[in-house]
Every structure is written in C-alpha cells, then in structure tokens.
Amino acid sequence: MKFLKWYVKIAVVSSLIGGSMELFMIKTGFYDKVTELESEKRAWESSPEAQAMREALNPWRNRDPEAKKNS
Template sequence: MKFLDWYLKIAFGSALIGASMEFFMIKTGFYDKVTVLESEKRAWENSPEAQAVREALNPWTNRDVEAKKES
C-alpha cells in the first residue's frame, strides 16, 4: 500500500487524541457528574410531577386510548 505510513500516523494521532480526552474526563470527574445528573433526571421523570407535566403537554393521549377501547 502506497499510503500505509500516512494512515498509521492518522490512526495513531486519533487514538492519542481520544485517549487524552478520556484521561481528561476521568481526572476532572466528568463521569461522576454525569452519573449523578442522569440518576436525578430518571428520578424526576418517574415522579408524579413529571407525569402531570407530560399529561398537560399531551392531553389527547388518554383520549386515543379510550377511543380504541370503545371501538
């Protein structure tokens, strides 16, 4: 292959950049913060307040279910 050395340099550079990004995220505690935020988001999505908001934003979903039951 004519450009094998060029492809290897690009692959090595990309792997080095990706590894440095992962190292930075681990050192700054990025994954811990994201884990906490995701758990808070899931807890809120399962709360009664979130259910009320979903029903308020989409009031016709229950009507569709009721219409199917009546048919």
C-alpha cells in the same frame, strides 16, 4: 499499500487525542457528574409531578378515545 504510513500516522494521532480526552474526563470527574445528573433526571421522570406534567402537555391525550368512539 501506497498510503500505509499515512494511515498509521492518522491512527496514532487519533488514538492519542482520544486517550488524552478520556484522561481529562476521568481526572476532572466528568463521569461522576454525568452519572449524578442522569440519576436525578430518571428520578424526576418517574415522579408523579413529571407524569402529571407529561399528561397535561400531551395534546393528543383526548383524541384517541374520541376516535375510537366515532369508529
């Protein structure tokens, strides 16, 4: 209990800083922009172009069937 006042001060200051950061993000539209970017990213990742690119860039795509044939 020796440092209780110090811990309370740290907790109050941290809460004020966190609250001000949240308020800033809400006021500037940060969450709306992040939601929009995430939905665009998910739409791209599920598109046929992204699937073809993912398969083309996977160096292990042909090794698994070869390993099964050799076993």
